[in-house]
Amino acid sequence: MQSRLRVHGHPIQPMLVTFPFGLFVCATVFDLADLLGGPVILGLVGYWTTVAALIAAGLTAIAGLVDLWDVPGDRTRRTAVTFNLVNAAVAVLFVFACLIRSGVPEHGATGGLLTVELLGLALGAVGVRLGSTLVRQFDPPTGEPAGFDAFGPPATSVAGGFGRRRAG
Template sequence: MLSAQQSQAKRPVSAALAGPYGHPFHPILVTVPIGAWVASLVFDVASLVVHDPGFLTRGSMWLIAVGVLGALAAATVGFLDLFAIPPGTPAMRTALVHMTLNLLVTGAYIGGFFWRRAAGTAGSVGTGTLALSAASLLVLGVSGFLGGKLAYRYGVRVADEATQADGYTRTGTGGERPGRSR
C-alpha cells in the first residue's frame, strides 16, 4: 500500500508539461545534454590527435551549446517533478542535491562554451577546457546516479506496482503470448 507521500511523488504536477503518469518527460530530455556533452569530450580528445583539428574543436563547442539547451529543457520539466516530492523526505534531499549538481554542471559548460569561443577554434582544444569538460562529465555521472536513485529506489514519477503489473499479465489462451507459436 502506498503512503500519501509516495503516491504524491508518482503523480505529475502537470501531465501536459511534465509527462503523463508513469511516463515523465525528464528522463527522455536528459539524453540530449548527456549525449551532446559526451560527444563533445570525444571531439576534444580527437582534436588532439588529428592533423587539422579545427572542425572538431568547433564541433565540440557547438555540441556543448546543444547540451546546454537540452539541459535547460530537462531542468524545466525536472523542476515540475521536484514539486511533486514531499518536503523533508530523503527523496527531496536527494532531488535537491541532484538538481544542484546539474545546475553546476550546466554552469560549467556555459562557462566552457564562452572560454572556447574566446580562445578560438582553429587549433586543438586546450588542456584547461578539456579538463573542465572531463570534470563536468564526472559530476554529471554522480548526478545521474542520484537521478537513478530517485526513480529506482524512491519511485519518483514511476508508476505504482499495481499499474506496473499490467505489463506482466499474460494474454491469450493457454498462457501463450499473442503472436507466438509453439
C-alpha cells in the same frame, strides 16, 4: 506521488536528462580528438555540440523544477534537490567551457577546456547515479517487463491479430 510530466505513464525528466549528458559526452570526445591532432572542424563541432547540450539542459531543468513541485518533503525531496543541483553544476561547468573557448580561434579545444569538460562529466556521472536513485524512490515500478523480456512480442497487437487464425 508521481511526476506531473509523463509520457505513456513514464516520467519525462529522466528521459530528457539523457540528451544533455549524451551531448556533453560527444562534445568532450570531439574536443579530445581535436587536441590529439584531428581536423580543425572537430573543435568547432565540439563547441556547437556543447551549445546544443546547454539548450537541452535548460529544458531538462524546467522539467525538473515542475517535478520538484510535487515531491514530498522527505528523503526523496533531498535526493531530487541534489539531483537538480548536480545537473545545474554540470551545465555551469560546460558554460565555463564555452567561455574558455570563446577566445580561441575557430573555437578549438585546449587542455584547460578538456580538464573542465572531464570534471563536468565526472560530476554528471554522480547526477546519473542520483537520477537512478530518484526514479526508484519517486516513481514505483509499473510491472512492465524489464531487461530482455521487454524485447519480447507485445501482449496486444496493434493490427488486431491480422494474419492469425482466431480460435472458436
